[in-house]
Amino acid sequence: MKIVMLGAPGAGKGTCAKVLSEKYNIPHISTGDIFRANIKNGTELGKKAKTYMDQGLLVPDELVVDLVVDRLKQDDAKEGYILDGFPRTIPQAEALDAALAQINDKIDYALDIEVEDAHIIERMGGRRCCVKCGATYHLVNVPPKKEGICDVCGEALILRDDDAPETVKKRLDVYHEQTQPLITYYKEKGVLAEVEGHDEVTETMAGIYQVLG
Numbered sequence: 240m241k242i243v244m245l246g247a248p249g250a251g252k253g254t255c256a257k258v259l260s261e262k263y264n265i266p267h268i269s270t271g272d273i274f275r276a277n278i279k280n281g282t283e284l285g286k287k288a289k290t291y292m293d294q295g296l297l298v299p300d301e302l303v304v305d306l307v308v309d310r311l312k313q314d315d316a317k318e319g320y321i322l323d324g325f326p327r328t329i330p331q332a333e334a335l336d337a338a339l340a341q342i343n344d345k346i347d348y349a350l351d352i353e354v355e356d357a358h359i360i361e362r363m364g365g366r367r368c369c370v371k372c373g374a375t376y377h378l379v380n381v382p383p384k385k386e387g388i389c390d391v392c393g394e395a396l397i398l399r400d401d402d403a404p405e406t407v408k409k410r411l412d413v414y415h416e417q418t419q420p421l422i423t424y425y426k427e428k429g430v431l432a433e434v435e436g437h438d439e440v441t442e443t444m445a446g447i448y449q450v451l452g
């Protein structure tokens with residue numbers, strides 16, 4: 240099963256992708272996580288990506304596409320994958336489709352998690368992320384067992400620079416302008432499913448399972 244998660248930043252794509260990844264035993268591939276790992280490891284790619292990410296802008300397509308296409312060729316992605324945060328522009332979607340067409344393959348589902356902007360701004364202010372393993376929490380909705388500490392690896396939790404309120408507003412503008420057109424793109428391909436994402440994760444997941452059957 241090959242799934243693309245769509246939706247604004249903070250809509251819950253990552254959380255749902257993790258649940259799906261465990262249920263179907265297919266990798267959760269998050270371009271945001273890949274960039275953050277590169278930033279942490281001080282790679283050239285990380286240095287380049289950070290300048291865009293800190294401003295709430297998208298990293299240029301040419302730095303993203305090959306990275307993802309290479310990742311999809313790895314063994315663990317043979318049976319499927321969940322793409323989270325990619326594609327984010329029409330050229331990225333077209334590049335993905337072209338790479339898949341070369342191996343007679345295609346995306347099965349594009350799941351659009353729908354949440355209105357005001358709710359996202361409120362949500363993201365409470366988001367906390369583990370500096371070490373990338374696990375995400377929310378002060379109200381998904382609190383860690385011990386305040387400020389990651390349940391998985393015991394590291395400190397932080398508010399990501401790109402989750403700061405003014406950056407969130409910028410990211411939402413970028414989303415509406417560059418990423419939202421993908422909803423029509425995948426609708427035209429006949430693989431779009433829209434899922435209400437305003438409430439609890441369990442309710443969003445129930446909506447997703449209805450689609451996946």
Ligand code: AMP
Binds near residue numbers: 295300323401
């Ligand atoms: P995310 O964790 O998916 O919200 O991504 C965090 C940031 O990484 C985004 O705001 C972008 O700056 C960058 N990023 C992640 N995925 C992509 C992508 N597919 N294209 C361009 N930039 C991306």
